[in-house]
Amino acid sequence: MSEMMSREALEAALRAIGEERYHSRHPFQILLQEGRLTREQVQAWALNRYYYQSMIPVKDSFILARLGTVELRREWRERIIDHDGSESERGGIEKWIALTDGVGLDRDYVMSGRGILPGTRFAVDAYVHFVRERSLLEAIASSLTELFSPSVIGVRNKGMLAHYDFISKETLAYFDKRPVQAKRDSDFALTYCLDHARNRQEQEAVIDALKFKCQVLWTQLDALYHAYVEPGHLPFDAWRPGEAGTAGESESRAA
Numbered sequence: 001m002s003e004m005m006s007r008e009a010l011e012a013a014l015r016a017i018g019e020e021r022y023h024s025r026h027p028f029q030i031l032l033q034e035g036r037l038t039r040e041q042v043q044a045w046a047l048n049r050y051y052y053q054s055m056i057p058v059k060d061s062f063i064l065a066r067l068g069t070v071e072l073r074r075e076w077r078e079r080i081i082d083h084d085g086s087e088s089e090r091g092g093i094e095k096w097i098a099l100t101d102g103v104g105l106d107r108d109y110v111m112s113g114r115g116i117l118p119g120t121r122f123a124v125d126a127y128v129h130f131v132r133e134r135s136l137l138e139a140i141a142s143s144l145t146e147l148f149s150p151s152v153i154g155v156r157n158k159g160m161l162a163h164y165d166f167i168s169k170e171t172l173a174y175f176d177k178r179p180v181q182a183k184r185d186s187d188f189a190l191t192y193c194l195d196h197a198r199n200r201q202e203q204e205a206v207i208d209a210l211k212f213k214c215q216v217l218w219t220q221l222d223a224l225y226h227a228y229v230e231p232g233h234l235p236f237d238a239w240r241p242g243e244a245g246t247a248g249e250s251e252s253r254a255a
């Protein structure tokens, strides 16, 4: 077997994967941040991403159950609180609903998950399955895309605010706290992976987990691009712009 990498070399390998494969480079993300999407296409993004958001605390609950110490569980549970909220503070899921409200989608429709693309569902569900089935080290490593999210969030928010008149700072409030939370979470996960990958095979498993997660994110944007940009091929049961789920269009909602 190959020799073990140094800590520095493993970290550099992980950062190189983000540089190359993170969804910041996806054509749909570029269109979104450059103001080149229609309101309907932005609605499709917000609708589909709600499913990702809603499943994050579910996948973190599976990880939490596998952590063997009070200290680790205390750290990890913060992620669940961030998304589910608490009595005194709105969580990320509720803030994402403010975003879908802001772009004019019907709340009940968004929360029902009807109309999301099969590609979204399959990618997100694969992420949840991955953290249940793989080693704890791989499950934790799969969250490492968050090393790269503060930058993409900054670029996306700036672009969306500048280019779309239907987007306000309030609509994007979900993202206000994310960069700080993502830095805290990904610093912790990175240290955990660097400390716990004890041979070359485990180091490779960490690298592969990050590649897998980049695919989870990339595939969601592929599905959006294919359905709502080009060739505009809508899967069965997918949300159709202007139809069910668009606030104010209730008369056309499926009974």
Ligand SMILES: O=C(O)c1cc(C(=O)O)c2c(n1)C(=O)C(=O)c1cc(C(=O)O)[nH]c1-2
Pocket (backbone or CB within 6 Å): 056, 092, 142, 143, 144, 145, 146, 147, 148, 149, 152, 153, 178, 217
């Ligand atoms: O806006 C983004 O581009 C972006 C990316 C990611 C990511 O890299 O997985 C997450 C988020 N946002 C996010 O908001 C979030 O809560 C989150 C949790 C996780 C995770 O894997 O545990 N990733 C992400």
